[in-house]
Amino acid sequence: MYSLSELQKSVADYMNGLDVDGNPHSLYEPIAYSLAAGGKRLRPMLTVLACNIFSDNALSALPAAAALEVFHTFTLLHDDVMDNATVRRGKPSVFGKWGTNAALLSGDAMMIYSYKLLQQTPVEYLPAVLGCFNYTAMTVCEGQQVDMEFEKRSDVTLEEYMSMIDKKTAALLAGATMIGAIQGGADTLSRQHLFSFATELGLAFQLQDDLLDAYGTEAQLGKPIGGDILEGKKSFLMITAFARADAHTRKQLHALLDNHTMAPQEKIDAVLAIYSSLGIREIAEREIGLHFSKAMDALSSLEVDSERVEPLRTLAQSLLGRNK
């Protein structure tokens, strides 16, 4: 069994050691560029940490773990084309730097590259791992499609929103965790607990991202505060505000979102004032806490020595800023 920091080092080394190049170089350069941008490596960490619960050979899950990170990064390349987003994590996105065709084609190559990594999975686990990976990948596409359709609608319900982030965000965390569990040789019941854990963690994680957009710092969020408000995004906060507001306040909110001449900061402040009057921040915090508790409960339901679960628990806590 490995410690959290040992696995963090192994994942970082493995990702940094990936040799992404070929002919023509121009196809591979955007892949290497976007993978080098780094980030928390959350998905591969979930894979090796889940494997680590059941097996002392968690490093055998590194190729599949990397496949999940490569797949995640591929989705960002294509999402940036769809969102017309030229900046990603404070740097030019592949779309911004090389244009639509490069983001499209290098993105495709990147998805194929994730399957090349998956190919290194020990053969006894390959059918189950491939099946889980495919299911997960398709679910992420479904979530992205639903999210795009939300942009054209003003009547998105909270239930629809939770179902969308379940597919777009939580499913990949759940898939990453399941693939680690499979390679660790986990039994069916343990896999179910881990699936619940990662799904709830993913929901809490996305809701926290929504919350930080309004109440975080630019350093925490990695982009300017209030972006969701300015884009009129149907976030958890906005949908809840519309659901809680009386007719007058709802009208005010609509007028704010439709106002394209107002100064950005003024608009953000006006929306935050409405959020404040409706207690939206507290509702969001309560919801995050609820999903986080469910995630922790699912971990506690695993019938293994609690010390084997500790590294995964610690990662989840630090992800949500709930370190002991």
Added chain:
Amino acid sequence: MYSLSELQKSVADYMNGLDVDGNPHSLYEPIAYSLAAGGKRLRPMLTVLACNIFSDNALSALPAAAALEVFHTFTLLHDDVMDNATVRRGKPSVFGKWGTNAALLSGDAMMIYSYKLLQQTPVEYLPAVLGCFNYTAMTVCEGQQVDMEFEKRSDVTLEEYMSMIDKKTAALLAGATMIGAIQGGADTLSRQHLFSFATELGLAFQLQDDLLDAYGTEAQLGKPIGGDILEGKKSFLMITAFARADAHTRKQLHALLDNHTMAPQEKIDAVLAIYSSLGIREIAEREIGLHFSKAMDALSSLEVDSERVEPLRTLAQSLLGRNK
């Protein structure tokens, strides 16, 4: 062992029987639409025909065969975005009908769907089949990238062009054939012969497509004659013409390609007149014949009863219009 027509029916039935739907329907609709457009189903036919040489269980290769057709159709969705092509086989392309984002995201889902089909490969062949599929898919992306870069260049050599179509077109036919051979249990030497066969067939097939653009009928080509000339595409014919022309004729050709006010038919006729003066048609026909002969020789090198190879040979002959 199955006859050619039996396998054609099995492939058609299998493709028509694919249940491509899910939630949201809008993600899956473009996939079903583009798969229904049909075509020759050349790639899945190569898979089952190659399997049929070595095994009486060629139908077990149907899911992988379908995976190759789905992957091929996926590449068309994304190519149409990159080429800004709103029409495909006389009907609106997915890009033309639903726009960039749908072609992009449903294309992604389609690639994942091809891996879902692959997942049904008998487990003993799965690692080899997945490896071959990944290698092939990446090669096709490389070919597309090189092709896009050719558009910005006027000095593409014939050698570079042949290397590009080897990757963009021939590699997928070779991969389809190899995956069938693997599932038929073919030995290494037989696989090598079949790889040569399909590669040479693919080169002949692409060169014939180039030839038909100038000398075919609209019915054979599936689009108006002369499109490559009007787009200034570096086809086999154009590259060979530039290589064979004297300085004066080369200047004439450049002037024609740079002329954007000339009537389309006039431009096509003028280029064809130059082709004719240089004997380009005959050179192309000789080159096609050469690759086709190599393909047939590779088939003859297989150490199996010749009757087992007959269905594949017949398909190859009819593809190139060389039926006995």
